[in-house]
Amino acid sequence: MIRLTVNGAAREVSSAGATLLAALHDELGLPSVRYGCGVGACGTCTVLVDGKPMSSCLLYAGQAAGHRLVTVEGIGTPERLHRVQQAFVDAGAFQCAYCTPGFVLATVALLDENPAPTAEQAREYLSGQLCRCGSYPNILRAVLSLAQKR
Amino acid sequence: MALGEPIPMLDSIARVTGSIQYLSNLRLPGMLFGAIARSRVPHARLLGVDTERAARAPGVRAVVTGALLAPHAFIGGNDKGQPIVAVDRVRHAGEPIAVVAADDRASAVAAAALVEARYDERPAVFEPSAATRPGAPVVHDDHPDNVYAHFKLRHGDLAAAFAAADHVFEDTFTSPTAQATSLEPHGAIAAWQGDQLTVWSGTQAPWALRAVLQKTFGLADGAVRVVVPPLGGGYGAKSPPFLEPLVAAIARRTGGRPVQIVLSRAEEFVTVVKHAATITLKTGVRRDGTLTGRQATVRWNGGAYATASQTLVEAGLVRVVGPYRFQAVHVDSIGVHTNLPPSASYRGAMQSQTTWAHESQMDMIARRLGIHPVELRRKNLLRDGDHFATGETMHDLHFVECLEAAARGLDAAPLPPRTATKSYGRGYAVMMKNPIGTSRSQARLRRGADGKVTLYTSTVEMGQGAHTALAQIAADALGIPVGHVRVVGPDTSETPFDQITVASRSTEMMGAAVRDAARKLKEKLATAPPHADVAADGEHATHFKLDPHTAQGVTAADWHQGAGAAEVEVDHETGEVRVVRYHAAAWAGRVVNRRAAELQNLGNVVFGLGPTLMEEVVIEEGHVANASLYDFRDYRIPSFRDIPHALTGECLEAPNAQPSGLGEMTLPPVSPAVAAAVEDATGVRITDLPLRADRVLRALEEKRR
Numbered sequence: 001m002i003r004l005t006v007n008g009a010a011r012e013v014s015s016a017g018a019t020l021l022a023a024l025h026d027e028l029g030l031p032s033v034r035y036g037c038g039v040g041a042c043g044t045c046t047v048l049v050d051g052k053p054m055s056s057c058l059l060y061a062g063q064a065a066g067h068r069l070v071t072v073e074g075i076g077t078p079e080r081l082h083r084v085q086q087a088f089v090d091a092g093a094f095q096c097a098y099c100t101p102g103f104v105l106a107t108v109a110l111l112d113e114n115p116a117p118t119a120e121q122a123r124e125y126l127s128g129q130l131c132r133c134g135s136y137p138n139i140l141r142a143v144l145s146l147a148q149k150r
Numbered sequence: 151m152a153l154g155e156p157i158p159m160l161d162s163i164a165r166v167t168g169s170i171q172y173l174s175n176l177r178l179p180g181m182l183f184g185a186i187a188r189s190r191v192p193h194a195r196l197l198g199v200d201t202e203r204a205a206r207a208p209g210v211r212a213v214v215t216g217a218l219l220a221p222h223a224f225i226g227g228n229d230k231g232q233p234i235v236a237v238d239r240v241r242h243a244g245e246p247i248a249v250v251a252a253d254d255r256a257s258a259v260a261a262a263a264l265v266e267a268r269y270d271e272r273p274a275v276f277e278p279s280a281a282t283r284p285g286a287p288v289v290h291d292d293h294p295d296n297v298y299a300h301f302k303l304r305h306g307d308l309a310a311a312f313a314a315a316d317h318v319f320e321d322t323f324t325s326p327t328a329q330a331t332s333l334e335p336h337g338a339i340a341a342w343q344g345d346q347l348t349v350w351s352g353t354q355a356p357w358a359l360r361a362v363l364q365k366t367f368g369l370a371d372g373a374v375r376v377v378v379p380p381l382g383g384g385y386g387a388k389s390p391p392f393l394e395p396l397v398a399a400i401a402r403r404t405g406g407r408p409v410q411i412v413l414s415r416a417e418e419f420v421t422v423v424k425h426a427a428t429i430t431l432k433t434g435v436r437r438d439g440t441l442t443g444r445q446a447t448v449r450w451n452g453g454a455y456a457t458a459s460q461t462l463v464e465a466g467l468v469r470v471v472g473p474y475r476f477q478a479v480h481v482d483s484i485g486v487h488t489n490l491p492p493s494a495s496y497r498g499a500m501q502s503q504t505t506w507a508h509e510s511q512m513d514m515i516a517r518r519l520g521i522h523p524v525e526l527r528r529k530n531l532l533r534d535g536d537h538f539a540t541g542e543t544m545h546d547l548h549f550v551e552c553l554e555a556a557a558r559g560l561d562a563a564p565l566p567p568r569t570a571t572k573s574y575g576r577g578y579a580v581m582m583k584n585p586i587g588t589s590r591s592q593a594r595l596r597r598g599a600d601g602k603v604t605l606y607t608s609t610v611e612m613g614q615g616a617h618t619a620l621a622q623i624a625a626d627a628l629g630i631p632v633g634h635v636r637v638v639g640p641d642t643s644e645t646p647f648d649q650i651t652v653a654s655r656s657t658e659m660m661g662a663a664v665r666d667a668a669r670k671l672k673e674k675l676a677t678a679p680p681h682a683d684v685a686a687d688g689e690h691a692t693h694f695k696l697d698p699h700t701a702q703g704v705t706a707a708d709w710h711q712g713a714g715a716a717e718v719e720v721d722h723e724t725g726e727v728r729v730v731r732y733h734a735a736a737w738a739g740r741v742v743n744r745r746a747a748e749l750q751n752l753g754n755v756v757f758g759l760g761p762t763l764m765e766e767v768v769i770e771e772g773h774v775a776n777a778s779l780y781d782f783r784d785y786r787i788p789s790f791r792d793i794p795h796a797l798t799g800e801c802l803e804a805p806n807a808q809p810s811g812l813g814e815m816t817l818p819p820v821s822p823a824v825a826a827a828v829e830d831a832t833g834v835r836i837t838d839l840p841l842r843a844d845r846v847l848r849a850l851e852e853k854r855r
Contacts, residue, residue: 018256026255031175032168034382036333037415041779044333072168085166089158092745095753096613097165098333098382104166123790130779132333132383133613134756136793138749 002061006030007074016062021045023061024071032072032101036130043129046102047071053106053128072101075108083146084108091142095133103129107143116147153626156745160618160637161380172382173337173352174412181339182211184400184411185258187248187265188420189240192489192772193274193287196240196267199247203264207250209257212403215248225395225457227365230292232455232492234366234395240269241289241454242491243773244420249400251409274772278428278449278486289454289487298456299463299485303471303701305539306478311443314477315434319515323431323507324838325821326766327451328424330496331779331787334382335418338394340401341408347398348375352382354389354610355650356640362391363398378640381612385757386495387422388612389652390458419777419785423767424496425459426451429470429507439521441530443478444539446470448504451493452485458494459485465584466500467701471539472508473549473582473711474530479539481701489772495652497757498814501583502821506761506839509579509822514835523826524557524578531580541702544709548737551802552713553580556819559733559798560715574730576717577826579819583710585811586653590691592646593663595624595671599681603628603671605664608640608648609656614813615746616656622742623661623809627668646687654710654811657742661809662690711737712815714755716823717794720831725847727763727828731796734819738801739810750812751799758820759788763840 001012006028013023024033024047033056036044040055047056048070056064076082081089084107094100103126110117110125117125122143131139164170187204189196201213216223216237225232235246248265252258273287280286281296288294312318338351347369353359356376363374381388393411401409413421428449434442448466452459466483496502516523531549538544557578566574594606605624611617617637625632639645648660667688678684696703717731734751741747764786768775778784799816821839829835834849 022255025174029175029177030168031171034172034334035174035412035414037779039415039778039780041781041784042333072166076167078163078167078169081163081166088166089162092156092158092749094159094162094165094613095615095749096332096334096381096383097170098172098613100165101168104168123793127790130333130787130789132331132385132757132787134753134788135749136756136788136790137752137797140790 002065004061004064004069006069007071013061016060018061020047020056020059020061020064024056030071030073034098043102043106044099046105046129048105048109051109051112053109072104082108087142087146091138091145093135093138093142095135099129099131103139111146119144153622154741154744155622156743157618157632159615160621170380172334173350173379176339176350176379178339178341178408181408181410182251182253182404183255183258184249184251184397184409185262186246186411187262189236189243189245189247191240191269191271192243194240194269194271196236196238196247197270198268200266201248204248204250204261207257207261207264209253210250210261211253211407212251212400213248214400214403219399222367225366225391226362232457234399242420242489244491245454246396249396251400251404274489276488276490276769276772278451278488281486281488289489293487296487297484298452298487299460301464301467301483301701302699303467303479303481303539305541305702308443308445308478308480311476311478312434315442316437318432318434319518320430320432321511321514321837323429323510325427325503325506325761326839327426327490327769328496328761328765329419329767329785330385330387330424331785332383332385332387335413335415336388336393336421337412338397339408339410340394340398342402342406345369346373348377349394349398350377350379351394352388353378353394354384354612354652356608356642357647358650359391359394360642363395366395367398375643378610381610384610384612385497386499386652389650390422390494392421392492415779416777419767419774420491422494423453423491425493425503427503429504431507431511433511433515435515437519439519439526439529441474441476444471444476446481448483450485451488451490453488453490453492455492456485457492462495462500466504468540468584468705469500470504470508473532473580475532475536476539490769498817499653501581501814501818502761505579505581505818506821509819510825510837513577513822513826513829524553527553527580540696540705542704546708548711548802549580549582552711552735552737553578555735555800555802556713556715556733559800560717560731565717571723572719572721573831574717574719575827575830576715577823577830578715579823579826580713581815581818583814584706585655585710587694589649589655589659591648591660591663592687592689593660593667594646594685594687595667596683596685597671597675599683603630603635605635605637606639606645607637607660608642608645609660610640610651612651614750615743616651619657619742619746620660620664623664624668627665628672654813654815657809658811659690663688666690708810710811710815712819714816714819714823716827718824718827718831720828720846722850725843725850727824727841727846729759729794729824732794734799734816736801736812736815737810738803738812739807740803741801742809747801747812748799751801751816752797754814754817755797755799755820756788756793758817759792761839762821762824763792766840
C-alpha cells in the first residue's frame with residue numbers, strides 16, 4: 001500500500017505503479033480528477049503537487065508519496081467556495097466544465113506565484129490547460145478579476 | 151422575468167467544485183471494466199480471433215467476439231451495416247475485434263492486449279477519389295463502386311443560368327478528416343436484468359439510442375432504458391450509437407454484472423471522425439456580381455460504415471448552396487466508403503466543410519471581378535420573399551444584418567500597418583444551416599406539493615446550458631422564480647421523448663414543448679387544490695421532407711444564420727497565421743440566457759480556429775498517425791495561445807421573435823473568413839484546410855516566383 005497525502009488527509013492506494021490519476025480517480029473516487037489525454041497535454045487531470053500544477057497522468061502514485069497533493073475538493077466546499085471558484089461562477093468561466101477543476105487549480109497556483117498577472121502572463125501560464133468548449137475568454141475574465149482584487 | 155437573464159448555469163457550484171458525475175465517475179455495485187481489442191490492419195478477411203489467453207488473464211470475467219454475437223451482431227439489426235464487433239471482415243484499422251470485461255481497467259486493458267487475430271489482408275483505400283475508380287478495393291460488397299449515397303438537388307435550368315453569366319468559375323476546396331475531441335471521451339455502462347437492458351451513456355441521442363439497442367438485440371419496446379449524465383462535451387460526435395451496443399454485448403455475458411467502458415484518447419480517433427470533403431463549385435456570375443447559377447459536387451469520405459452518415463450526406467444538399475439567390479442550382483452530394491473509421495457529425499455538421507467552400511469561392515469571385523467581398527455578398531444574399539435552391543420562399547432572414555454586424559465589429563479599429571516580416575488583412579463570411587427535418591420534443595412539468603416545479607426533459611446537457619435555458623423558459627411561462635425549477639433527465643424511463651440534442655435545436659424545439667407544457671400546467675393548476683401534485687405534458691414537432699430525387703420542397707420553418715469577420719497577422723518568415731481580432735454575429739431571435747448565448751458565440755469561434763489552423767487527422771497507410779494530443783506534431787486543438795486578443799460577438803434579436811439556435815452558428819464562418827483575411831494580407835489564396843504554416847509558406851513562395 002502507498003500512502004498519499006491528499007487534501008491534508010492520509011489516504012492509502014494499492015499500487016505504486018498506477019498513475020496518480022488512476023489512484024485519485026479510480027481508487028479514491030475523487031470525481032474532479034479526470035482523464036483527458038493521458039499524456040499531460042490537456043491539463044484536465046491537473047493536481048497541485050506541493051503547490052505546483054502537474055498532470056496526474058504523468059506521475060506514478062509511488063512518486064507522489066511524500067508530497068502534498070491538492071485537488072479541487074481540497075480548496076473549497078459548495079458552502080464556502082475558494083475565491084477562484086467564486087470568480088469562475090461569477091464570470092461564467094465554463095460550459096461542460098470537464099476542464100474546470102484543472103483550470104481552477106492552475107489559477108490558484110498562478111495567483112500564488114504572481115498575485116497580479118497581466119492578461120498576457122495569465123494566458124501564457126494557463127496555455128497548458130485546454131478547453132474544447134472554448135470558454136477561454138470568460139476564464140481570462142475570471143482570472144483577471146482576481147488579479148485586480150488585490 | 152427570467153427570459154434573457156444572464157443567470158449562471160443551475161449547477162454552477164457542482165461544476166466549479168468538480169462534483170459533477172460524468173459517465174466515468176459512475177459506479178454501480180459489482181461493476182466490471184471493459185477494454186476493446188482492435189484490428190491492426192485497415193482491410194482484411196478476419197479468419198479468426200483467439201481470445202483464449204485473454205480469457206485466462208487475471209481478473210477477466212467475460213470475453214466476446216463478433217462471431218459469438220449472432221444473430222445480434224449488427225448495430226440496429228442491419229446485417230449489411232456496421233457490426234458491433236467485427237465478424238468476418240475488418241474494414242478499418244482500429245475496428246473492434248473482441249471485448250473483455252475484468253475486475254478493473256488495468257486488468258481489462260492487459261487482457262485485451264492478449265487477443266490474437268488472423269487476417270487475410272486485402273488492399274485498402276483511403277481517399278474517395280481513389281475509392282470510386284474502377285478496380286478500387288471494395289469496402290462493402292453491396293456498394294461495388296464504394297458509393298453508399300448519392301443525393302441530388304435539381305432546381306431550374308442550369309445551362310440557361312450559365313449562359314446568362316459573363317463568367318463561370320470552377321474551384322475546388324478540401325477539408326480533411328478531423329475529430330471532435332471532446333475532452334471527455336466516449337463512455338457507457340450497460341447492465342442486463344433478464345431481457346431488460348439499462349444503459350448509462352454520454353450520448354446526445356437517448357431516445358434514438360434506445361430504439362437502436364432494442365432493434366440490435368431484438369428486444370420488446372420499453373425493454374431498454376437509457377440514462378444520460380452531464381457530458382464533458384459532445385459536439386455531434388456523441389450522437390452515433392457506436393459504443394453502446396458493444397458495451398451491452400459484453401455486459402450480456404457477465405451474469406448480470408454491469409460493465410463500464412471509457413475510451414482512451416487514441417481510441418477516440420478510430421471510433422468516430424469528421425467527414426473529409428472535396429467540394430467543387432461551378433458558379434455563374436454576371437460582371438456586375440449577380441450570381442446566376444451554381445453546380446456543386448460534394449464528395450464526402452464516410453469511412454468504413456455509413457451508419458451515422460446517410461442523413462448527413464443528404465443534408466449536404468442544402469448546406470453547400472450558400473445563403474444566395476440563384477436562378478438555378480444543381481447539387482450532387484456523394485458519400486464514399488473508404489477503409490477509415492466511420493464519419494459522423496462534427497460541430498456545425500457538414501456546414502463546417504460546405505461554408506468553407508461557398509464562402510471561399512465568394513471571395514475568389516469578388517477578387518476576380520474587382521468587387522468588395524462584403525458588397526458582393528450584400529448584392530446576392532437571400533432576403534425575405536426570395537426563393538432558395540429548394541424552391542421554397544424564404545422568410546425571417548437576417549443574413550445581411552449578421553454580415554454587417556460582423557463587419558462593423560471589426561472595422562471599428564484600423565488595420566495595423568505592414569512590417570518587415572508581418573502583414574495584416576481582413577475577411578468576412580456568412581453561414582446558413584437548416585434544422586433537422588423531423589424534429590419532435592416532449593416535456594413534462596410537475597408542480598409538487600411543496601410548490602416547486604420539476605421539468606422532465608430528454609434534452610442532453612453538454613455544457614451549452616440547455617437545462618438552464620429550459621428552466622428559464624419554464625419559469626418565465628409559469629411566472630415563478632427560476633430558483634423554483636429543477637431539471638431532471640435524460641432518463642427514458644422518466645423523461646418523455648426528444649428527437650436528439652444536435653443541430654442547435656434544443657432551446658427552440660424543447661423550449662416550445664416546455665412552453666406548451668407550462669400552458670397546460672397553468673390550466674390544471676387553476677382548478678387544482680393548493681398542495682396537489684399536478685403534472686402536464688407538452689409537445690412541439692415539425693416534419694419537413696424534400697423530394698427524394700430533386701430536393702425540392704420546404705426544408706424548414708426557419709433557418710440558422712450567422713457571420714464572422716476576422717483580422718489576421720501573417721508572418722512571412724514562418725507562414726504562421728494568427729487571428730488577432732474576430733467579431734462574430736449570430737441570429738438569436740430571442741436570447742434566453744445572455745451569458746450562455748454570448749459564450750456559445752465566442753466558444754464556437756474558438757472551436758472554429760481548430761479546423762481553420764490546426765486540426766487534421768493524419769492517415770499513414772490507413773492508420774491514424776497523430777491519435778494523441780501530445781505535442782505540436784499530434785492532433786492539436788486551440789489553446790489560450792491561439793485566441794484572438796480581441797474576440798467579440800453579438801446576438802441579433804427582434805421583438806416578438808422566438809429563440810433560434812446558437813450552438814453552432816458562429817463556427818463555420820471562421821475558416822473562410824480567416825482564409826480571406828490571409829489573402830487580403832498576402833495575396834495568396836489557399837483552398838485546402840487547415841491553413842498550416844507550411845502551406846502558407848509554400849503559397850507565399852509560389853507567389854514570389
